[in-house]
Amino acid sequence: MTDSIAVSARSTATRIGKALILHGxxxxxxxxxxxxxxxxxxxxKSTLLRVLAGLLPxxxxxxxxxxxxxxxxxxERARQLAWLGQAEGGSDDLSAYxxxxxxxxxxxxxxxxxxxxxxxxxRQALAAMQVAHLQTRRLGELSxxxxxxxxxxxxxAVQAPLLLMDEPLAHLDPPHQxxxxxxxxxxxxxxxxxxxxxxxxxxxxxxxxxxxKDGGIAHHGPCASPSTHRALQAAFDWRIGVYQVKDRWVAxxxxxxxxxxxxx
Numbered sequence: 244m245t246d247s248i249a250v251s252a253r254s255t256a257t258r259i260g261k262a263l264i265l266h267g268x269x270x271x272x273x274x275x276x277x278x279x280x281x282x283x284x285x286x287x288k289s290t291l292l293r294v295l296a297g298l299l300p301x302x303x304x305x306x307x308x309x310x311x312x313x314x315x316x317x318x319e320r321a322r323q324l325a326w327l328g329q330a331e332g333g334s335d336d337l338s339a340y341x342x343x344x345x346x347x348x349x350x351x352x353x354x355x356x357x358x359x360x361x362x363x364x365x366r367q368a369l370a371a372m373q374v375a376h377l378q379t380r381r382l383g384e385l386s387x388x389x390x391x392x393x394x395x396x397x398x399x400a401v402q403a404p405l406l407l408m409d410e411p412l413a414h415l416d417p418p419h420q421x422x423x424x425x426x427x428x429x430x431x432x433x434x435x436x437x438x439x440x441x442x443x444x445x446x447x448x449x450x451x452x453x454x455x456k457d458g459g460i461a462h463h464g465p466c467a468s469p470s471t472h473r474a475l476q477a478a479f480d481w482r483i484g485v486y487q488v489k490d491r492w493v494a495x496x497x498x499x500x501x502x503x504x505x506x507x
Contacts, residue, residue: 248274249274250306251270252294255267255294257299257301268294274404277450277451278451279451279452281439281478283479287459297320307320307323321403325398325399339385340378365400368400371399371426391415395423395426405436410441420445424445447494462474482497
């Protein structure tokens, strides 16, 4: 793991209302890596990602590139950190092109027109998510999968060194999940990606796995490590198994054994 830390949270506890969602969080996300956050339903995965993005108040300290997150001016922080939330909406009346252009707002002065660099970034993001052919269509006219790919393109258009995504594979079919995987690997090669995923097989393709359970960090380590595989299985109460298939790791549910009827 590189010594450069993109984002970190220390001594973090987070409450939503009176409920304690996260506690004792001490995590450092390495720069130049893809870290996947996984865990059972209700473990606190999305809450942790929102804390790292500065979208939820928390005790303790969150740092972006070694600087307290609260010390970053809003526009400068928006250039450093791109965000895609879970089930995120958008204006249904905007064209896909205009939605992706929203990702360029941190780079533009107030009411300034889009520059050539902005248009180039939008075209690049649309092409990366294979939605360039949809650019003139309104967001409300798109299918769930098409809409999600446009929103992913919006996050890419920011061209931030840190990309945080919560359930980015929602509504994507397997071929487009594979396309997303290629994009994420390219992003991590020149920056840092942190994603919350329910698709454990895709999460195991990341560099690092951050396992959250019961509001705390159960494990943080390389995806290919046997200790990570054991911790992942334990986090799901050993109801999944981790197996190697050719050159990749996959996670599969352990199916209940059928009860055999016994003859009298």
